[in-house]
Amino acid sequence: MSEILKIAIIFFVFIVFSIGPLSIIDKKNKQIRLNFLNYNLIINLNILLFLSLINLPIKNYQLIYIIILILTFFYILHLSKINYSHIIKKNIINFSILYFSFFIIAINISSNLDLGWDAKYFYYIKSLFFFEGLGLNELGDFKHNKWHPHFGSYLWAFFWSLPLVEIEYFGRLSYVFIFCFSIYFVTRLPKKNNYSLFLYLIILIMLFKYNRFSGLQEILIFSYLAIASKILYDLDDKKNLLDLISLILIINLIMWIKAEGIVFSIIILSILLINTNILVKEKVFIFLSFMIFVTLKYNVYLFYDFDLNAQPYSFEKFFSLSAESLYYRFKNIFIYFGYYSLINPIFLIGMTLTILLNFLNYDKILIRNFNIYFILNTLFIYSAYLLRDIEVVYSLRTTLERVIFTSSGFYVYLIILFVNKKFEKWKIS
Amino acid sequence: MMKSYFNYKTIILSFLVLVLLFLTNFFKSFLNVYSNNLNERVSFTYGFCENESIGYLKYLKREFKLDNNPAIINYVHTPPVEWSIFEPSKLNKYSTDTILLNYPGEIINLNYQKKNDNIFEISNLSFFINKIEKIDSILISLNQSINLDNVGIDLLSEINFGKRNFIKNFNQPQQTNKDEIKFEINLNINDLYSKNSNIAFKINNIDNKYISGVKILAKNKFILENFNIVNNHTNCFLIRNE
Numbered sequence: 001m002s003e004i005l006k007i008a009i010i011f012f013v014f015i016v017f018s019i020g021p022l023s024i025i026d027k028k029n030k031q032i033r034l035n036f037l038n039y040n041l042i043i044n045l046n047i048l049l050f051l052s053l054i055n056l057p058i059k060n061y062q063l064i065y066i067i068i069l070i071l072t073f074f075y076i077l078h079l080s081k082i083n084y085s086h087i088i089k090k091n092i093i094n095f096s097i098l099y100f101s102f103f104i105i106a107i108n109i110s111s112n113l114d115l116g117w118d119a120k121y122f123y124y125i126k127s128l129f130f131f132e133g134l135g136l137n138e139l140g141d142f143k144h145n146k147w148h149p150h151f152g153s154y155l156w157a158f159f160w161s162l163p164l165v166e167i168e169y170f171g172r173l174s175y176v177f178i179f180c181f182s183i184y185f186v187t188r189l190p191k192k193n194n195y196s197l198f199l200y201l202i203i204l205i206m207l208f209k210y211n212r213f214s215g216l217q218e219i220l221i222f223s224y225l226a227i228a229s230k231i232l233y234d235l236d237d238k239k240n241l242l243d244l245i246s247l248i249l250i251i252n253l254i255m256w257i258k259a260e261g262i263v264f265s266i267i268i269l270s271i272l273l274i275n276t277n278i279l280v281k282e283k284v285f286i287f288l289s290f291m292i293f294v295t296l297k298y299n300v301y302l303f304y305d306f307d308l309n310a311q312p313y314s315f316e317k318f319f320s321l322s323a324e325s326l327y328y329r330f331k332n333i334f335i336y337f338g339y340y341s342l343i344n345p346i347f348l349i350g351m352t353l354t355i356l357l358n359f360l361n362y363d364k365i366l367i368r369n370f371n372i373y374f375i376l377n378t379l380f381i382y383s384a385y386l387l388r389d390i391e392v393v394y395s396l397r398t399t400l401e402r403v404i405f406t407s408s409g410f411y412v413y414l415i416i417l418f419v420n421k422k423f424e425k426w427k428i429s
Numbered sequence: 430m431m432k433s434y435f436n437y438k439t440i441i442l443s444f445l446v447l448v449l450l451f452l453t454n455f456f457k458s459f460l461n462v463y464s465n466n467l468n469e470r471v472s473f474t475y476g477f478c479e480n481e482s483i484g485y486l487k488y489l490k491r492e493f494k495l496d497n498n499p500a501i502i503n504y505v506h507t508p509p510v511e512w513s514i515f516e517p518s519k520l521n522k523y524s525t526d527t528i529l530l531n532y533p534g535e536i537i538n539l540n541y542q543k544k545n546d547n548i549f550e551i552s553n554l555s556f557f558i559n560k561i562e563k564i565d566s567i568l569i570s571l572n573q574s575i576n577l578d579n580v581g582i583d584l585l586s587e588i589n590f591g592k593r594n595f596i597k598n599f600n601q602p603q604q605t606n607k608d609e610i611k612f613e614i615n616l617n618i619n620d621l622y623s624k625n626s627n628i629a630f631k632i633n634n635i636d637n638k639y640i641s642g643v644k645i646l647a648k649n650k651f652i653l654e655n656f657n658i659v660n661n662h663t664n665c666f667l668i669r670n671e
Contacts, residue, residue, distance in 0.1 A: 002463075004462055039469070100446065104450060111458030111462050112458070121508070128517050129517040138517065194442070266632060394626075
């Protein structure tokens with residue numbers, strides 16, 4: 001089978017992870033429920049994460065897992081007794097746009113192939129462990145395993161090792177799917193189909209860069225932050241237990257992708273805990289779930305003898321810095337933070353809107369969520385580089401652009417909401 | 430009929446899809462994937478025996494039975510290349526094979542960046558740690574003869590909070606010929622690297638306008654005649670410990 005044909009087909013394998021186990025069909029409106037596509041994706045990714053932790057070789061369950069999802073989907077479809085042709089007709093344009101945008105980006109990746117520096121250094125090699133049927137036991141012996149958690153590499157290996165495919169970059173195409181899906185999810189506005197599609201394509205055009213899909217993991221956290229941002233906002237409007245659970249599961253996923261994921265998890269948790277629309281017992285449930293996930297991660301690291309403290313941060317060194325040295329760090333963080341914010345349109349617009357929101361008569365939920373995010377995210381960036389035990393300018397030059405990109409994911413939905421409010425009088429729908 | 434299909438929404442959507450197509454170089458990429466297989470595209474992307482030389486590494490893996498995971502020494506500063514032939518099941522096992530990429534010969538001319546005030550910076554010391562034992566000498570080419578009294582070189586540390594600290598001074602230049610002076614410095618790289626990720630040399634008491642070139646030289650750790658050469662392609666070698 002030619003590579004192009006495989007690329008054309010692989011989208012349908014990815015979409016399988018969104019169509020089960022929960023039913024995606026809204027029987028009443030005869031529509032596909034986008035929220036449920038999202039829940040399914042997050043649930044399935046958490047199941048894959050769990051399977052990776054118990055050291056089950058991918059090949060042992062991969063096909064069975066995919067077949068079960070497909071069968072579940074058709075069984076639910078059969079039970080729902082709805083007219084397929086109606087659903088297909090109603091969703092064909094949306095599906096085509098999502099499909100072709102994925103295909104266009106996938107072709108670019110299959111032609112380019114170049115891996116990012118960190119991908120060559122450890123992400124690819126970690127994924128090779130899983131590809132060859134090895135697991136966390138063996139990964140502990142790889143000296144660069146310590147830098148970041150394994151889940152992004154595991155996902156890469158899962159789709160790389162699909163039967164009849166077994167080509168490295170197909171694993172990375174799963175990142176493209178998650179990215180496209182997250183942008184599609186956040187740009188979807190009720191009763192504004194065409195307008196949503198315009199926004200989807202515009203955001204995709206603004207964000208696409210080959211490097212984001214070169215095996216680096218920032219794109220995954222970016223995508224989950226974008227999804228989390230929308231769910232957090234919608235919670236105030238219409239609280240739903242599945243939304244809460246999906247946020248908790250997103251918090252869990254983010255922790256297993258990159259070391260700094262835990263910080264983004266804590267930021268999402270803080271926004272949830274401050275939300276006045278969530279009951280105290282729900283907050284206790286959310287907090288306990290978070291603690292269970294953190295404890296689980298800690299114990300997995302202990303069990304597999306992974307380095308818990310590999311990141312180059314030092315409080316001791318920080319407290320021994322002279323005032324002059326501290327000023328030097330502070331000044332450089334300010335300069336580089338400013339520069340990288342300016343060259344990332346989503347981050348720049350998002351930050352500006354967050355500040356402006358406080359002076360505009362906008363809804364309070366928006367102001368609260370994005371103010372908390374803005375403050376905690378800025379604090380995180382500053383403290384990360386103040387505490388880093390590496391020459392600060394070198395460190396800023398090599399990593400801050402990616403940190404800003406990751407952080408910008410949360411602002412995508414703010415921009416969508418703002419554009420929607422500003423231009424709703426256009427009434428394109 | 431025409432009107433219902435070609436309304437302004439369709440035009441905007443088509444326009445945006447076209448922008449995405451051109452932004453991602455879709456047609457060029459499509460042609461590349463259609464007309465070249467994966468191995469060919471890998472060689473186009475990374476080079477065969479140049480830069481990362483992934484094409485050569487993949488070739489070695491295909492054609493030779495490599496002993497475990499060989500050490501790979503690339504004399505051109507690129508991202509890591511070990512990933513391309515790595516075998517996880519052979520992790521941490523000793524290999525008798527070594528692969529040399531972009532081999533420069535027995536003497537290595539260390540890359541540096543020229544800064545202001547006759548400062549020459551070797552910005553990534555870790556790159557040389559597996560290629561040389563020590564930095565042997567510095568050669569300074571001159572436009573005209575100068576008085577060598579007081580001419581010297583300061584060795585400076587990595588930048589700590591915006592400035593470099595003085596480590597050592599070399600003040601015994603040898604006139605190798607009319608237009609060239611040489612400093613034998615014999616700096617052990619392991620002594621330097623543990624404390625500094627980069628270093629700099631500052632040339633004192635020579636006006637910048639008289640300096641036509643500077644070479645920082647070191648002897649290669651790998652002398653080919655000491656090894657069994659299993660395969661060679663231009664400057665790339667697979668060598669084996671005898």
